[in-house]
Amino acid sequence: MDRRKTLKTLLGGAVGTAFIGTTTGCDRNGDPVPASAVEAETEGYGLRTAYEAEREENLRSERFFSDDELQTLAVLGNIIIPGVEESGFSEFCEFMAKDQPAVHATRLRGGLAWLNADSSRRYDGKSFTELDDEQRIAIVDEIAYPDPEATTQPPGVQFFNHARYMALTAYYTSRQGIDDLGYVGNQANVWDGPPQEVLDKHGLAYDPKWLPLYVDQEKRTEQIQWDDQGNII
Amino acid sequence: MQIKKNDKEYDAIIVGSGAGGGMTARRLAENGLNIAIIEAGPYFDPQDNEMRTQLRWPYESPRRGASTTRPFGDFNAAFGGWDIPGEPYTTTPGTRFEWFRSRMLGGRTNHWGRISLRFGPDDFKHYDKDGLGANWPITYDEIKPWYEKVDKLIGVFGTNEGLHNDPDGFFLPPPKPRLHEMLISKHAKNVGVPFIPSRLSIVTKKVNDERGLCFYCAQCSRSCMVKADFSSSSALVIPAMNSVGQVDLYTNSMAREVITDSTGRATGVSYVSKEDRREYTIKGKVVVLAAGSCETARLLLNSHAPGQENGLGNGSGVVGRYLHDSTGLNVSGFVPSLMDRKRYNEDGVGGLHVYAPWWGDNKKLDFPRGYHIEVWGGMGMPSYGFGGGILEMQRAVGERVGGYGRKMLDEMNRYYGAYVGMAMRGESVAMYDNYCEIDPSGKVDEWGIPTLRFNYNWTDYEYKQAQHAQKTLRSIMDDMGAELVSAEPGKDREYGLLAPGEIIHEVGTARMGDDPKTSVTDRWGKLHESPNVFISDAATFASQADKNPTWTILALAWRQGDHIVEELKKMNI
Known part of the structure; x- marks a missing residue:
């Protein structure tokens, strides 16, 4: 099915234009008026409340990480997932450190400080970004594999777990990661069950009791009609 | 604070625009009544492309869909949550209750799972089965025709x-x-x-x-741009505004109390405008409360009439009590x-x-x-936190736990x-000792309205x-x-067990019954102690079922709406 055609049919044809009723306006002469100083904002990614919009503006006006820290995040991120900086990794970390400081701020900043201290101790006072690739990987290999039996993990491992978590989110919520994953939804379409080969692979089949009752997608635009018992005619 | 007055008298004032308020509004407006809807949040229409979050991609959000300000994620249509800045509530020591509110047109119908289950015959008479809680004063057979109307108007698959x-x-x-x-x-x-x-x-x-x-x-x-889901805003309130009746929608208006005359008859509702933080009143022949079970209880407890000093309609003392969530x-x-x-x-x-x-x-x-x-x-669709369970999944299939690079991505792709x-x-059992009340410490929210304190134990x-x-x-x-x-x-x-309130099916705070000594409203959802105050949300539920409450809220609200129209015609109200 042509996706664009489907979209047009479904989004344009299915319902008429919405009627935006009578939201009473604000009248300063003393009539009881509802109002609007708290009108929601529509900028960006769908409706935001005034509280959310103001909060986000404040966050964006602040800066949390230093240039050095951001650079270190970018270098580490590209080891965890090659090219993750194209998915906005360090920018995402910067935003989340301000958006959810209790979760991210000290964990990331402290982890970066731990990483630089470890680099410095092992490689003549160099920071992580000053190391060559082999040296960086040597450090990463020591913190990238948590002991699944341990109840607590050393600081370096904890930091890497968190950095991995952030890199996975940044990557898989970006266009690159979505394509890599093969997610093909978030678009108008018509669901008609899993492909037959998938059902066969898993040894599953529709229950014959319900098979005739599932929506016939060829007839979904026809007006529903029932008999008195609620059976679809 | 100066209370501004307006001379217009509505046929009905409805507080809240969720499932209950939306359905009542639609029934009254379709019958040509002149109504006001008081809504605590802003206008919302999912068909407005500027407001749309549907079909957006996670990377359009700077937090990649994280739930920082919205408990169900950044693209969820419902504003609000269990914690709303400036609108606190408390719990008694050692007890838990989480109170979800959505301040916007359509209320909590903007976030819910659309699971739409009728209550069954046993659900209205559970006391008869096990001797616990209370029977409803009505039977399944009485409500059945209204469920049918809701099925046919709104649409439910099954x-x-x-x-x-x-x-x-x-x-x-x-x-x-x-x-x-x-x-x-x-x-x-x-x-x-x-x-x-x-x-x-x-x-x-x-x-x-x-x-x-x-x-x-x-x-x-x-919330759906083609209105294929049920949301109160697009399926009820906006159609009501487009019907023969006159509907004035007061958005960003926080209802404060029901105003009554010396006999306990409601004459209007006062609210605080969120724009100028001043209090206003509007007048109506009928008042319908549909602010959500706990908000409705709060309104009653904050309203007073001569002889009803403990809260409007609270002669039984059970307003706020029998609070129960799924x-x-x-x-x-x-x-x-x-x-x-x-x-x-x-x-x-x-x-x-x-x-x-x-x-x-x-x-x-x-x-x-x-x-x-x-x-x-x-x-x-991936969202914030995607891949967060990778270590557990590696462990489950015997891979080396941890790692990075292409190998890790290949593993993640296999686990997807x-x-x-x-x-x-x-279903939980409604208990007298599980309740909300006006916080005895005298706290108010940022609109100056006394807040709730909860006491709830499983x-x-x-x-x-x-x-x-x-x-x-x-x-x-x-x-x-x-x-x-x-x-x-x-x-x-x-x-x-999740904390009470976390399932967002809380009901029962103004339960219906035939006996005014043990219930707040009659079988129509009208207060026993006021001739013209109705409740059309789940506060009237004598008991929750092992079902989601919305379809029953809608059926009862439709039935109540038609009842109000008849009573007004007969000059009984």
Whole structure:
């Protein structure tokens, strides 16, 4: 099915234009008026409340990480997932450190400080970004594999777990990661069950009791009609 | 504070625009009445492209969809949550209650799962069955015609199964199940739990000219631009504004109290405008409260009439009492047989395609009320936290835990779609000692309105039910070969029960009954002690069922709306 055609049919044809009723306006002469100083904002990614919009503006006006820290995040991120900086990794970390400081701020900043201290101790006072690739990987290999039996993990491992978590989110919520994953939804379409080969692979089949009752997608635009018992005619 | 007055008298003032308020508004407006709706939040229309969150991609959000300001994620249509800045509430020491509010047109119908279940005959008369709680003053047969009207107007898919306490209806055809849903159904059957097609208010086949058809994006919780989901704003309030009646919508207006004359008759409602923080009143012949069970109780307790100093309509002393939410717990795990999945668009509708209505017989069990089972899983759109379980999944399949680079991504891609979960949603018993009240410490919210304090404890009825559910859900997962994420929680963690309020099905704070000494409203939802104050939200529920409350709110509100129209015509109000 042509996706664009489907979209047009479904989004344009299915319902008429919405009627935006009578939201009473604000009248300063003393009539009881509802109002609007708290009108929601529509900028960006769908409706935001005034509280959310103001909060986000404040966050964006602040800066949390230093240039050095951001650079270190970018270098580490590209080891965890090659090219993750194209998915906005360090920018995402910067935003989340301000958006959810209790979760991210000290964990990331402290982890970066731990990483630089470890680099410095092992490689003549160099920071992580000053190391060559082999040296960086040597450090990463020591913190990238948590002991699944341990109840607590050393600081370096904890930091890497968190950095991995952030890199996975940044990557898989970006266009690159979505394509890599093969997610093909978030678009108008018509669901008609899993492909037959998938059902066969898993040894599953529709229950014959319900098979005739599932929506016939060829007839979904026809007006529903029932008999008195609620059976679809 | 100066209270500004307005001379216009409405036929009715409705407080709240969710399922109850929306349906009442639509019925009154379609009958030509002149009404006002007081809504605490802003206007919302999912058909407005600027407001749209549907079909947006996670990277459009700077937090990639994280739930920082919205508990169900950045694209969820519902503003608000369990914590709203400037609108606090408290709990008594040692007790828990989480109060979810959505301040916007349509209220909490903007976020819900669209699971639309009629209550059954037993649900209205549970006291007769087990001697606990109270019967409703009405029967299933009395409400049945109204459920039918709701089915036909709003649309709900499902199948007629002939189950005694999960009644048949006028269903739209259901969608075929997803892969993991078929797998769960199969293994649930092995352990004796029958799954059936789910019942969701999503338009799978043309129901009328008002509503669009589902295009299977799985995003009902973002509110639908073609109105294929049920949201009160697009399916009830906006049609009401477009009907023969005159509807004035007062948005960003926080209702404060019901104003009465010396006899207890309501003459209007006062509210605080969020714009200028001043108080206003509007006048009406009838007042309908539909602000949500706890907000409605708060309004009654903050309103007073001569002889009703403990709150309007509270002569019985039970306003705020018998507060009860659904029980809930979740079990999830990784299913190795679902690894390496072929990719296809599995979004489906915005919710589960199968569910298990309560199948047990409580007479043979050690707890009085049942529960239903919901499922989730599949190849959904990635959002914040995606891949967060990778270490557990590596461990489950025997890979080296941890790592990075292409190898890690390849592993993650293999695991995609293999994580499934189940949720138990059950009925709790309404208890006198579970309640909300006006906080005795004298706190007010930022609008100057006295706030609520909650007192809520689960009892052995819920603990035993939760233990049964843990065993049942885990046995289904085990049969499926799933690696469970967490060990079965014990008494110290309340057997995994979520806190009261977390399921957002709270009901019962102004229960209906024939006896004014033990109930707040009559069988029509009218206060026993005021001739013209009605409640059309779930505050009137004598008992919750093992169902979601919305369809019953809608049926009762429709019935009540028609009753108000008749009573006004007969000059009885």
